[in-house]
Amino acid sequence: xxxxxxxxxxxxxxxxxxxxxxxxxxxxxxxxxxxxxxxxxxxxxxxxxxxxxxxxxxxxxxxxxxxxxxxxxxxxxxxxxxxxxxxxxxxxxxxxxxxxxxxxxxxxxxxxxxxxxxxxxxxxxxxxxxxxxxxxxxxxxxxxxxxxxxxxxxxxxxxxxxxxxxxxxxxxxxxxxxxxxxxxxxxxxxxxxxxxxxxxxxxxxxxxxxxxxxxxxxxxxxxxxxxxxxxxxxxxxxxxxxxxxxxxxxxxxxxxxxxxxxxxxxxxxxxxxxxxxxxxxxxxxxxxxxxxxxxxxxxxxxxxxxxxxxxxxxxxxxxxxxxxxxxxxxxxxxxxxxxxxxxxxxxxxxxxxxxxxxxxxxxxxxxxxxxxxxxxxxxxxxxxxxxxxxxxxxxxxxxxxxxxxxxxxxxxxxxxxxxxxxxxxxxxxxxxxxxxxxxxxx
Numbered sequence: 034x035x036x037x038x039x040x041x042x043x044x045x046x047x048x049x050x051x052x053x054x055x056x057x058x059x060x061x062x063x064x065x066x067x068x069x070x071x072x073x074x075x076x077x078x079x080x081x082x083x084x085x086x087x088x089x090x091x092x093x094x095x096x097x098x099x100x101x102x103x104x105x106x107x108x109x110x111x112x113x114x115x116x117x118x119x120x121x122x123x124x125x126x127x128x129x130x131x132x133x134x135x136x137x138x139x140x141x142x143x144x145x146x147x148x149x150x151x152x153x154x155x156x157x158x159x160x161x162x163x164x165x166x167x168x169x170x171x172x173x174x175x176x177x178x179x180x181x182x183x184x185x186x187x188x189x190x191x192x193x194x195x196x197x198x199x200x201x202x203x204x205x206x207x208x209x210x211x212x213x214x215x216x217x218x219x220x221x222x223x224x225x226x227x228x229x230x231x232x233x234x235x236x237x238x239x240x241x242x243x244x245x246x247x248x249x250x251x252x253x254x255x256x257x258x259x260x261x262x263x264x265x266x267x268x269x270x271x272x273x274x275x276x277x278x279x280x281x282x283x284x285x286x287x288x289x290x291x292x293x294x295x296x297x298x299x300x301x302x303x304x305x306x307x308x309x310x311x312x313x314x315x316x317x318x319x320x321x322x323x324x325x326x327x328x329x330x331x332x333x334x335x336x337x338x339x340x341x342x343x344x345x346x347x348x349x350x351x352x353x354x355x356x357x358x359x360x361x362x363x364x365x366x367x368x369x370x371x372x373x374x375x376x377x378x379x380x381x382x383x384x385x386x387x388x389x390x391x392x393x394x395x396x397x398x399x400x401x402x403x404x405x406x407x408x409x410x411x412x413x414x415x416x417x418x419x420x421x422x423x424x425x426x427x428x429x430x431x432x433x434x435x436x437x438x439x440x441x442x443x444x445x446x447x448x449x450x451x452x453x454x455x456x457x458x459x460x461x462x463x464x465x466x467x468x469x470x471x472x473x474x475x
Contacts, residue, residue, distance in 0.1 A: 110157035111253045111311040115318065119329060127221035129158040132331040140333035144428045147300055147338055148469075151259035152330035153321055156299075158220040160227070161249035161308065163213045172237050172244040173214060176230065177207065178357060178376050180367025184209045189280045189295050192365050193357055194218075194229065199381030200353040201360065202229060204345065208282045208295060215282070215293065217254070217306075219347045252293075253314035258304035258338075260472065261326040266305055269320060279303075279473040288320055289313075299335060301342025301471040340434065341427050343396060343466030349406055350394065350422045350436055358385040359438070361394045361466075392419065393444040396466035397452065399424065399433040401459035404452045410439055411451040411458065418443050421452065429469045435461070 107130040110116075116123065120136030132155065134140050146152055164173060170181045179192035186209055194202035203222040208215040218226050230246055237244055257266060267274050270285045277283060282295045290313040298304035309317050321327050336346070345351045351360055356378075363386055370376060374383055397404070403425050410419040424435030435452070443450065448463040 108158070110155055111314045112155045112157065112318065115315050116155065116329075121329070121331065124332075126332060127158060127219070127223075129220060131155070131158060132329075133333045134331040135329050138328055138330070140331070140337065141428050143328065143330040143334035144337050146328050147259045147302060147330060147334060148429055149260065150326040150328070151257060151261040151265055151304075151324075152300075152328055152334065153318065154256040154258065154330050154332075154335055155253070156256050156306070156335075157253040157314075159254055160216075160218045160220060160223040161252065161254060162216040162218075162227075162230070163247045163249060164216065164244060165213050165247065166242075166244035168237070168242045169214050169244050170209075172234070172242055173207070173216075174370075175237075175376055176233055177205070178366040178370055178382070179207060180369050181207065181209060181214070183367070183369065186211055187282045189282055189297060190365075193351075193362065194226065195357070195376060195378040195382065196353055197378055198354075199356040199378035199385075201347075201351045201355055201357065202226070202353055204347055204351060204362075206295070206297065210282070221348055249308075251311055252308045253311050255307045255309065255314070255318065255321075256298050256300075256304060256335075257307065257321060257327070258298045258300045258302045258330075259326075260303060261324075262302070262304045263474070265321060265324045265327055268324075277474075279475045287317060290317055292317075296474060299342075299344060300338035301344070301467055301469060301473075302338070303472050303474045337425060337428060340423055340425060340436070341429055341467065341469040342471055343436070343468060345394075345436075346423060355438075356382050356385060356390070358382060359390045359392055359394065389441060391441055392438045393441055394422075394436060394438055395419075395444045396464050396468060397421075397424075397435040397437065397450070397461045398464050398468075399435050399452055399454075399459055399461045401433070401457070402454045403433045404435045404454050404459070404461070408435070408437075409453045410437055410461070411453065412443060413449065413451070415451070415458075418450075427468060434468050436466070 107125055108128055109130055113130060116132045121132030122134050123130045124133045134143060143152060174181050176194050177192040178195060179190050184190055189206055189208040192207055193204050196202050203218050203226050205216055205218040234244055234246055263274055269287050272285060277296050279296050285292050285294045290309050293308035295306050297306055345360065357363060357365055371383060371386060404421045405424050406422055408421040409417055410421065412418050419437055419439030421435045421437040427434045446463055446465055450461045451458045452461045
């Protein structure tokens with residue numbers, strides 16, 4: 034094949050994957066042309082392969098993506114057809130075909146709408162699990178850092194699965210119910226999470242423990258987020274939501290559908306995550322969209338909203354080489370757990386709480402162009418001290434923000450640093466996170 038054919042294949046791949054973003058196409062075109070005029074030899078196949086790798090590095094908001102390019106077809110949520118019918122721009126995300134935005138509302142407008150009204154996100158790609166058995170609490174406490182014994186029934190908590198070295202396998206939201214534990218974790222980590230839990234269950238059962246895992250694949254998961262989320266949901270159910278607090282859970286009958294609902298989310302706003310039987314999901318979405326204050330939103334807005342809220346994205350701000358203490362998530366480690374340990378990797382993590390760590394996660398306000406993932410961070414002596422892990426424009430602040438890791442000592446608020454963006458040094462300042470105040474209902 035010729036170089037021209039290689040470029041034609043790139044365009045074909047983009048169209049086949051419904052990647053319609055001008056930004057992505059333009060960046061790939063620039064990349065291909067730069068290869069064409071470089072001293073390195075290449076052929077159409079290598080360009081095609083590399084373009085897919087490059088595309089996988091771009092996010093849904095032009096920063097990051099979990100897009101995985103395999104021969105396997107992308108999985109679809111129960112609402113896939115609904116998204117397509119309603120102008121959803123579908124992109125590969127963690128092995129799923131997901132809406133990055135909708136034709137009726139761009140990412141920026143969707144972001145601001147969420148902050149001012151309410152947006153509805155399909156997050157059915159997330160891994161949903163339930164643990165059963167009389168020993169489910171003691172079992173799960175071996176895998177995560179949370180104090181689940183003291184967690185009240187119908188309450189949720191953010192925690193992390195840890196490995197033998199104290200690194201984070203995944204972050205997760207755990208909800209304690211009367212007869213089971215409900216667990217939601219990242220789609221991109223689904224296979225390794227399931228394998229890890231099943232491996233530990235096998236060992237636990239061999240010691241006589243009673244615990245069983247069930248994967249929930251017959252329910253959609255919707256996130257209704259924003260200051261008007263509660264008033265909308267209240268009109269669709271009879272139960273009073275005024276005493277439904279942040280990070281608690283309830284079974285709600287929403288117009289005939291039995292739903293598992295938590296008052297939580299990934300945007301920094303008040304809101305709800307609603308588990309609904311898949312056959313009833315489209316009906317519920319249509320009911321919610323009858324309210325003019327509610328608009329559909331995709332992964333693009335979800336990413337910029339979580340960044341403003343200072344929330345981590347696994348695979349970028351968190352990984353299996355980063356401990357909870359380094360990530361600024363020490364608060365997720367229960368007080369009893371800090372004393373007793375008992376979770377995988379505790380011998381590495383607990384000493385860090387008092388002894389400190391070599392690097393820390395920080396928030397930055399960046400002058401000039403947006404700092405993207407892997408942008409290098411320097412001190413005022415031009416010494417490399419860290420890297421950006423998430424970054425981009427903040428629609429709410431109208432400033433460029435970023436998260437990253439720097440050597441301890443440079444993490445203090447108001448510290449002046451430099452970030453290299455497109456080979457140019459730009460000023461940055463360490464600031465408190467969240468960048469935008471959260472509005473959780475407490």
